[in-house]
Amino acid sequence: MVKEVLLGNEAIVKAALEAGVDFVSGYPGCPAAEVGDEFGKIAKENGIYFEWSTNEKVALEAAIGASFSGLKTLVAMKNFGLNVCAEALLPLCYTGTNAPMVVVVGDDPSCWSSAQTEENSRGYAFIAHIPVLEPSDCQECHDFTKLAFEISEKFKLPVILRTTIRVAHQRAPVQFEETGKKELKKGNFIKNPHQYVTLPPRVLEMKKELLEKMEKIQAYAEKEKINFVKGGKSPFGTAQGKKIGIIASGVGYLHLMEAQKEMGLDLPVLKINLFYPLTEKTVADFVKKLNKVLIVEELDGYLEKETKVIARESNPKIKISGKDLLSEIGELNVEKVGLALAKLTGKKIKIVKPQTPDIPRRYAKLCDGCPHFYTFSVIKKVAPENTIFGGDIGCYMIAGMPPHNIQDYEFCMGSSLGIAHGVRKSTNQKVIALIGDGTFFHSGIAGLINTVYNKSNPLIIILDNRITAMTGHQNNPGMGKNGMGEPAQELNIEEIVRACGVKSIKVLDPINVKELEDTVTDFLSKEEVSVIVCKRICALLARRQQNG
Amino acid sequence: MGKSNFNIIIAGAGGQGIVTLVDILANAAFIEGYDIKSSELHGLSQRGGTVLTYVRFGEKIFSPLFENGQANLIIGLDLLESLRQTVFSSKKTNIVINKYLMPFIGIIPEKEILDGLEKAQKNKLYLVPASEICQKELGKEVVSGIYLLGYAAYKNMIGLKPESILKAIEKVVPQKYLELNIKAFNLAKSA
Numbered sequence: 001m002v003k004e005v006l007l008g009n010e011a012i013v014k015a016a017l018e019a020g021v022d023f024v025s026g027y028p029g030c031p032a033a034e035v036g037d038e039f040g041k042i043a044k045e046n047g048i049y050f051e052w053s054t055n056e057k058v059a060l061e062a063a064i065g066a067s068f069s070g071l072k073t074l075v076a077m078k079n080f081g082l083n084v085c086a087e088a089l090l091p092l093c094y095t096g097t098n099a100p101m102v103v104v105v106g107d108d109p110s111c112w113s114s115a116q117t118e119e120n121s122r123g124y125a126f127i128a129h130i131p132v133l134e135p136s137d138c139q140e141c142h143d144f145t146k147l148a149f150e151i152s153e154k155f156k157l158p159v160i161l162r163t164t165i166r167v168a169h170q171r172a173p174v175q176f177e178e179t180g181k182k183e184l185k186k187g188n189f190i191k192n193p194h195q196y197v198t199l200p201p202r203v204l205e206m207k208k209e210l211l212e213k214m215e216k217i218q219a220y221a222e223k224e225k226i227n228f229v230k231g232g233k234s235p236f237g238t239a240q241g242k243k244i245g246i247i248a249s250g251v252g253y254l255h256l257m258e259a260q261k262e263m264g265l266d267l268p269v270l271k272i273n274l275f276y277p278l279t280e281k282t283v284a285d286f287v288k289k290l291n292k293v294l295i296v297e298e299l300d301g302y303l304e305k306e307t308k309v310i311a312r313e314s315n316p317k318i319k320i321s322g323k324d325l326l327s328e329i330g331e332l333n334v335e336k337v338g339l340a341l342a343k344l345t346g347k348k349i350k351i352v353k354p355q356t357p358d359i360p361r362r363y364a365k366l367c368d369g370c371p372h373f374y375t376f377s378v379i380k381k382v383a384p385e386n387t388i389f390g391g392d393i394g395c396y397m398i399a400g401m402p403p404h405n406i407q408d409y410e411f412c413m414g415s416s417l418g419i420a421h422g423v424r425k426s427t428n429q430k431v432i433a434l435i436g437d438g439t440f441f442h443s444g445i446a447g448l449i450n451t452v453y454n455k456s457n458p459l460i461i462i463l464d465n466r467i468t469a470m471t472g473h474q475n476n477p478g479m480g481k482n483g484m485g486e487p488a489q490e491l492n493i494e495e496i497v498r499a500c501g502v503k504s505i506k507v508l509d510p511i512n513v514k515e516l517e518d519t520v521t522d523f524l525s526k527e528e529v530s531v532i533v534c535k536r537i538c539a540l541l542a543r544r545q546q547n548g
Numbered sequence: 549m550g551k552s553n554f555n556i557i558i559a560g561a562g563g564q565g566i567v568t569l570v571d572i573l574a575n576a577a578f579i580e581g582y583d584i585k586s587s588e589l590h591g592l593s594q595r596g597g598t599v600l601t602y603v604r605f606g607e608k609i610f611s612p613l614f615e616n617g618q619a620n621l622i623i624g625l626d627l628l629e630s631l632r633q634t635v636f637s638s639k640k641t642n643i644v645i646n647k648y649l650m651p652f653i654g655i656i657p658e659k660e661i662l663d664g665l666e667k668a669q670k671n672k673l674y675l676v677p678a679s680e681i682c683q684k685e686l687g688k689e690v691v692s693g694i695y696l697l698g699y700a701a702y703k704n705m706i707g708l709k710p711e712s713i714l715k716a717i718e719k720v721v722p723q724k725y726l727e728l729n730i731k732a733f734n735l736a737k738s739a
Contacts, residue, residue, distance in 0.1 A: 005578045170612045171574045171586040258611035335615045352617030354635035364597035
């Protein structure tokens, strides 16, 4: 056993090594990117196959192929990535896995590093019927990764390890085992269409099998006490002499324990580690003895709703609090949880009301020498008034911030193209859609084909800075290098665009401002869709390469 | 909160190497046998935007976050970003700040920032020209955060031995930059 300070994401990697993972795939996104980054560094020497896939759906599909072939797999992505791969995830729960599979998903309450929504990926548990484990700290990131592999192996289902930014990007001491070197494993796909082909009427049998697995996992989790009660030594201590308990999950549990410590409370806490399937008996037994229970969970009140249903039979008189005291918007912290505890128990909590100085916001900005700067300036200058500027996911979201202020919509990976097409079809306004190289490979190509096929004509500018920059400089298909840093086929964006049927294409270096200006002006008057590829290396990457 | 716990805020703008400082402090506290938790941000916020990180150590740490008024120490790599995080300070908080300003459009005048800092903390405010010193003495402004760490450590504001922090620097910083970082840390000894 070794004990070291690790980042939550690093603890996940250590545990996957201990579990003997063979095949790892993923797509970079905050707060899960370091899982793949770490595997990219250590995969080869540890006899593991690792890839950055083109998107999360492909990453999951690759892992499905590996699992069916008998390899232990792990897939890592951010919350929105789960939306991208949902179409593959749902049938996977029907067919089940062969070798175990863990899906690491990072949520971002408060949207510190996430643009589109404050997504709560736990909701997928209900749609897909997939077990979800929720670690609170770095040690649990490690322990639950191993547990996830065990559950997956035992029940032949993928298991989600759901982190949040305060867990994945937490550093804390973690106990783990050093692992020895292993050989790169080759599996064997044993044909089994009965299990791997989802077609009716078999598919409905599969659904039945899946629901039965959920019952079995629930029973297993009850027996193994995966969700358990702790604390409760002090008198239930309220003015009214009521018995109060807490049900808590994720990082909310840590804030709760901190708040209890500060307030001198030791209420009984049911810690939910396995969010789904929920251990209904454990919850029923817990609430049976209480007059009041507070559910501490971030974002939507899923546990609260479940508890209300369970309590209807086991303790209909209990008062259940949750989202009435803890907002479903924004992350939790010690103060929020402390205030909820104070309301419930009548105990006092010391809150410092800050005299917040009125300080202007410091927006994210382009790095010194960033090639996007030239592109933003040019399109802002030459585009006619009332041109619609479409944004996408990457560093170039900064187009929407001062001093640029050119971003009229910004949604999700690849959507700048799809929406540009819709606006062009519906108006007489000019549309310029921006998309980066990584995002173009991820999900831009289908939108481009649709634009050509359905005769639309936005101007699409592909900002090819030769890397997936925003998430921490991960390799992508346009670079001639794969996720493990090995040489790979370099996909040529211009050729792809041409093959999609685009006639007006120009590849240029955006620091040639005059050429860029002339091309934008020219292409904006085209009857058909046109594409400019602004090709220049990310300034940060260029500096790093220079420094060796 | 937690009388025995030590709470540190490290604040600045994206790209100033703040995550490395978090990693170093977390490891240094671990070397001295403390329980620790920290929290940091990655992603687009790191592209020049406001960065706020937490490091906590003590006998038992639950939450990686703490609340307004609960910092024992604030280390700021930029004047304005330090002012922004003075919400975490109380009368007891040491505030060690790089006398350096990363300007942006719409920023308030430096005088106003300095007045704000004085108002937030009268006696325990240390404005240190770390960027200037590191540029002059080492030719590298990038290690000014490490210099501030050394400043706070040698003035006993962290409650960790400088040797433990040096050990942590050796663990965290890549070999190539190690000598420079150790120099920057020790340069603050005579400050």
